[in-house]
Amino acid sequence: AQSVAQPEDQVNVAEGNPLTVKCTYSVSGNPYLFWYVQYPNRGLQFLLKYITGDNLVKGSYGFEAEFNKSQTSFHLKKPSALVSDSALYFCAVRDMDTNDYKLSFGAGTTVTVRA
């Protein structure tokens, strides 16, 4: 079985401060990991993915994520948050080594960046 946990329902930061959104995963084999962002009344937009290779993945809008196999984590980060980063963020995983090929999504983390 595969699953994703986003331990924080909400993250609040001041503009210009670093932003971190946490994600931990559970898979039997090796993971494909994704981050998506959802703005109000919109669908999900792809931010970045980890397949193999470098543990630090760079994505859209200045976001990056660090894959940590020993901690089974894939935290999303941005060095300097903007008010426009306020949105709902989803982490997703699938196990690349099994036939359980569905993407499993976390419950989401609401990010609020105050001016």
Added chain:
Amino acid sequence: GAGVSQSPSNKVTEKGKDVELRCDPISGHTALYWYRQRLGQGLEFLIYFQGNSAPDKSGLPSDRFSAERTGESVSTLTIQRTQQEDSAVYLCASSLQGWGSRQPQHFGDGTRLSIL
């Protein structure tokens, strides 16, 4: 347009009525997915189409839910005899290849369904 298109964007209907939701995937995308997103929750997988293969319907919550796709184009999700618990945002996504690929899914803006 270049993205995934869903219609209607909003649908309000009375309990017991049937509803049909439409999804136009990105041209050339062979894989198409339907998800349900309840308020304050993550995405719940409903059904997956890949090319001409038999769809994966394992996520459909009851036999009131069904979906069709013509070739590699438009898909419709039908909910019969709607119940209040069906109220949610229904999201459609498409990708270049199926589950085995490394390609991300591209989402439409969803249909917000409200059952009175």
